[in-house]
Amino acid sequence: MPASVQTGTGQLPITQSFSAAVAGTRDAALDGTVQRFVTQLSRQTGIPFRPKPGATATLQIHADHGRQAVQKLGEDESYELTVTDSGAKLTASTSLGVLRGLQTFLQLAQIMPTGFAVPAVTIKDQPRFPWRGTLIDVSRHFIPIDVLKRNLDGMAAVKMNVLHWHLSDDQGFRVESKVFPKLTGMGSDEMFYTQEEIRDLITYAHDRGIRVMPEFDIPGHSRSWFLGYPELSSGAGPYTLEGGGIDPIMDPTRESTYKFLEKFIAEMAKLFPDAYFHIGGDEVDGKQWDANPQIQAFIHAHGMKNNQDLQAYFNQRLQKIVAKNHKIMVGWDEILHPDLPKTIIVQSWRGQESLAAAAKQGYSGLLSFGYYLDLMWPAARHYAVDPMSGAAATLAPEEKSRILGGESCQWAEWVTPENIDSHIWPRNAAIAERLWSPLEVQDVASMYTRMNAVSLDLEWLGLTHRSARPRMLHRMAGAADITALRNLADVVEPVKDYNRWDDAKGPIDFHAPLTRMIDAVYPESDTARRFSDLVQAFVQSGFSDRAAETQIRMWLTTWRDNDLRLHSVLDQTFLLREDEPLSQDLSALGAAGLQALDYLDKAQPAPDAWKTQQLAVIEQAKARKADLLLMVAAPVQQLVEGSAGQHN
């Protein structure tokens, strides 16, 4: 949602004669941008454009200035877009603003009774925050370049401007180092990016107005480094990528560690042109330090009180190395320490309190708490999280200005190249809007309308967030028809937060197939949300809204009858057997809801015994099964309770 929108009258038709022309500053990059825009508009509309040579362009583009060779934080992204029934004009101070404005134009183009068109409108737009990113973890599961590229296209579509590339972690080191070849040689399972691929991806991102910030997470989360270079670690090893035992940490007490990091960071600082360099710094489990007498001796000898002091010492040394390479250090909450210069940036996975505390001390910060896509929250919940809310709301203006924005995070414990798109999209669009649009833009229903529209547009960029699911359902179902399986998949969601796994199960096997129902379904069920909305409308009407009831009945009937169609399929494949109880529960919910409607229609309260029985069925249906939750249990419960007269 742009900062300012003034709707006009009429609309600009998009026909075969559509064309876009660039005036003002012009270079090959901007021409490429416009060419991609035209291709995308052609895909969305299905129109092969054939403008008449010499005709006035439909969309006139003007940028006063070009862009920085390396995109800068805070570089001007503003633009103005005016659309009338006879043409459109996009002006911006920089060609970066043009990039953003073209995405707005694409979002405005829509099908109408008369053809494709863009409604007449005057837009003046700029982002609320200068840092709007997505973190993609490529260590837990390797994500190939082509998958990253299509996700960069998605990020550009929603005007995000930072890819935070989480390149190393316990489970894999993913960047070719020519100085230390054993990093990938022994620590990557042969799944890593060459430096050439990285340069290519950075160019690809730059073309789309996206900075690429690398993260090498140290001193914790660093087991993969130690397969090739065990001398960096605080324990004895040997190490395997599979892990087990206590979490290895880098040894901050040896000078050789810093010599290694000097060379490594010098190499990486050249490879990654962005001004920011993320060193991780989160979740340092001190067990290896506790267990190492030399490290404990070092702590005492240097008058430190504990492991936190040792990490602070490490970070100070690290910060000097990073600064020597002309980079600004970024790290997670835990790096915050008064001995570090105010130039560093703190990224908060802990919350706005942590961010506010940093801002008060003069540190700039980014919010990621509340934007963890891997926690399987609905878009509305992410959308409600604002970097300026909570403790941050009470900051002084100067302190507030230190909050630069935020980043969504796609940690990769449970994603593969096959399903990562549906874990990121479309929910990431809601977070992108939170970071771009004015604070006042808060209406959840209208956010969902925009998010669903963007979701369809993303299809034309090659993202597979919608197309992967049918393939995965077919794999599970074998040759069987998947209609009934889709009905079930449509109303379940994965368990939330970190509930898919617990320590009692032992370490996660990162090489196991991710081909279960939980891996194929969407993190947020559209169907359940719509059904719940219908039930709310029906309840609020005092159970008198007949149109709502008809639709509710349709859904409930489908669900009640679904297990009959699905049962024989579930039985025949090992991947679906665990879903049998879910399917039975869904049918039971359908039956309960229909009976509740029958009581409501007869206008006689349902008997208590029936109600008690149904609530037990619903309670059973709410229980997690196959790591999934049936999201329509709660609205059915409202119907059952309503039919028993509580709401009448």
Added chain:
Amino acid sequence: MPASVQTGTGQLPITQSFSAAVAGTRDAALDGTVQRFVTQLSRQTGIPFRPKPGATATLQIHADHGRQAVQKLGEDESYELTVTDSGAKLTASTSLGVLRGLQTFLQLAQIMPTGFAVPAVTIKDQPRFPWRGTLIDVSRHFIPIDVLKRNLDGMAAVKMNVLHWHLSDDQGFRVESKVFPKLTGMGSDEMFYTQEEIRDLITYAHDRGIRVMPEFDIPGHSRSWFLGYPELSSGAGPYTLEGGGIDPIMDPTRESTYKFLEKFIAEMAKLFPDAYFHIGGDEVDGKQWDANPQIQAFIHAHGMKNNQDLQAYFNQRLQKIVAKNHKIMVGWDEILHPDLPKTIIVQSWRGQESLAAAAKQGYSGLLSFGYYLDLMWPAARHYAVDPMSGAAATLAPEEKSRILGGESCQWAEWVTPENIDSHIWPRNAAIAERLWSPLEVQDVASMYTRMNAVSLDLEWLGLTHRSARPRMLHRMAGAADITALRNLADVVEPVKDYNRWDDAKGPIDFHAPLTRMIDAVYPESDTARRFSDLVQAFVQSGFSDRAAETQIRMWLTTWRDNDLRLHSVLDQTFLLREDEPLSQDLSALGAAGLQALDYLDKAQPAPDAWKTQQLAVIEQAKARKADLLLMVAAPVQQLVEGSAGQHN
């Protein structure tokens, strides 16, 4: 379906430890083949394979010999595949046979109650015909290399071995010629393949056991040549790719034409290594020859009787040029003439009679009649066409041996890169089976079972024959939910044969968008076929099969209620307005069918007046609308007629 299949007991589990090993002849190409096979099996099953180093391979592969550098017609494609519960063995005389056997293995891998597995089996297999091709026309609509590549993957999956690349026609010349740059410079709308892209595609095809035969269609179908080189044409010009007026033909009376072709064919013969070179030769509309006094004078001066004789003269000259470049000439039916040497090959679009006539005269031939994918026939109809049926069935054995196989044809009047896959697949798999499997393999129901299984497997190759439709429906529907639109799309098919267009509409605009419902739907409706099968079962049970009736009711109810859900959507977008009557007809069919079932359930014949009225409704529903046919009208008619007692 292999030539010989002997089922065993048990099954070979496909687990993370799966691996394949090559013994015997081994080269980089075969290693690449096996690597692609493993990747594909991993995609189908979703299992990231991690075999233990040193463990015995699950699948042992042995080829006695390698392959020809340029794949030859009739090169040995046979293989033997033995699968037991403890391992699998694939042996072949050549590595080309290995390619075919690996595809069989992929088709056998399936999900079971215990996991993924391949059933125990012994297969001895070889193709019935040595020439099993698909023609793809890239002139009417340009089809980019990546789209061709995924279709080559599909062809390899069904063991086809020839891509017949229809590279030039009236609407566009698609191959870079360095000798005659104006061919693409003026005749391609800038949509053509560079020679480097062509070499790359040929390598890609060779790696998959597919020959690439180019076709340059002359002397007719050649308008695109004349934009750059009008001196080749029999008329005055000027020419445009859009056309209009009479169809231009090449001038066979000038020596300069042959000088041009000498140079051109020499260049192309080097570019395309295949031994066969297709010169088209079809549908020569003689109007330009009739209108040109010099050409008529030439005909008389050389004692020719008519235009056909002139084309025969042209073909003889052409054949000598082709032969001089060490290629065998191939052309359509019309080139058949006793003056041409017996080495040439005739491709028949006219039928088996034409093929038999050629075989009797000593000419080898290929069947394409009956395999035109653009005619929108159901797979079963293509499947019923055999190169050896009709007139060919009565040939002597030696004559029969001249029938080399056949080719499906995807002419590109009505396809774009977006929807071409769904026009080719999965129906092409039925034609592939006709050409590979023994004549006795004829059962249509079992063909559909295999075709549907292959169709799902093709998804893992990146073909978009199933995934493009939802995107196209979303484009038509705008932001609206597409469930009801999909219900409608599921039961319609495009009009058949050449009925989409007639001359009264003027020439086809090849630059127009192809974004209507007819462009999004499948050529053959699965749902209609299944519904029809259900109704047949119900009728044959004397209307007593309750299970069938329940399912029939479910469908009919969905359709009856569908227009209510869909109407408001259709109204809102210009691309769907034309489908309103279809949607209404579908609802009427649903209602008629349900009423018929009610009469049947009551075991009283439906009244005559009702029947008459319903038959009128059905007749109306059968009429073509928006160039579409409602494929469930006929089975509903059976229900209505049955309920009136005719079948009781």
